Amino acid sequence: MAKVRVSSEPFDLAAERAALTDGRADVGALAMFVGVCRDEGGALVALELEHYPGMAEAEIARVAGEAEARWPLSGLTVIHRHGRIRTGEDIVLVVAASAHRDAAFEAVRYLMDWLKVAAPFWKKEIRADGGAGGWVAAKSEDDAATAKWRG
Amino acid sequence: MKVLYFASVRERVGLSEEEISPPAGVATVADLMRWLAGRGETHAAVFATPAGMRAAVDRVHAKPGAAIAGAREIAFFPPMTGG
Numbered sequence: 001m002a003k004v005r006v007s008s009e010p011f012d013l014a015a016e017r018a019a020l021t022d023g024r025a026d027v028g029a030l031a032m033f034v035g036v037c038r039d040e041g042g043a044l045v046a047l048e049l050e051h052y053p054g055m056a057e058a059e060i061a062r063v064a065g066e067a068e069a070r071w072p073l074s075g076l077t078v079i080h081r082h083g084r085i086r087t088g089e090d091i092v093l094v095v096a097a098s099a100h101r102d103a104a105f106e107a108v109r110y111l112m113d114w115l116k117v118a119a120p121f122w123k124k125e126i127r128a129d130g131g132a133g134g135w136v137a138a139k140s141e142d143d144a145a146t147a148k149w150r151g
Numbered sequence: 152m153k154v155l156y157f158a159s160v161r162e163r164v165g166l167s168e169e170e171i172s173p174p175a176g177v178a179t180v181a182d183l184m185r186w187l188a189g190r191g192e193t194h195a196a197v198f199a200t201p202a203g204m205r206a207a208v209d210r211v212h213a214k215p216g217a218a219i220a221g222a223r224e225i226a227f228f229p230p231m232t233g234g
Contacts, residue, residue, distance in 0.1 A: 052155070052228070055226070091234075115234050116234040120157065120226075120231055120233070122232050122233070123232045135159045
């Protein structure tokens with residue numbers, strides 16, 4: 001059962017890693033992805049992340065469950081933040097633990113590819129010049145990225 | 152039933168949620184969008200040409216043809232940009 005958390009609070013990478021490895025000797029591979037808020041060449045100071053409470057957790061848990069059914073994972077943690085996230089701060093964390101690297105690498109990729117198109121979060125730009133920031137547009141590459149996991 | 156709006160859809164409708172009682176003939180997500188378009192100019196601007204609109208019925212992604220009978224919560228929102 002994956003650990004899923006949706007929160008406005010920052011997360012602690014070392015603590016999340018430790019939670020998947022402490023006290024056990026069967027983990028041979030730990031793959032971690034961290035999505036970070038970038039400034040788009042200095043144009044942004046932050047992103048405001050809106051989410052659908054309840055559904056956001058449920059969709060992440062659903063995708064995490066699919067990954068656990070697909071790969072032999074000994075642990076899986078997914079944390080997604082919402083609210084105001086300044087440039088340089090972390091937005092999302094996926095950590096997968098397994099005996100071998102392939103399962104860990106692939107599970108993290110799977111989580112991020114599906115989370116992008118299925119988890120109900122929306123990013124609004126907070127501009128450095130104080131101008132009205134727009135909603136970040138969805139990318140067609142994100143839909144295409146899920147295609148490789150089908151069939 | 153309750154209808155929720157998120158992100159750009161919320162801003163365009165001017166509401167984050169509203170309580171509605173559509174008539175019995177409104178059976179699917181697509182029917183509901185057509186019915187919502189008739190609620191006024193602001194709703195019409197959002198729902199009359201809902202290109203790219205996404206929906207969820209009771210917090211599960213739903214296609215336009217999905218049934219809404221018995222649903223407690225229906226949400227409309229743009230394509231997602233999390234991660």
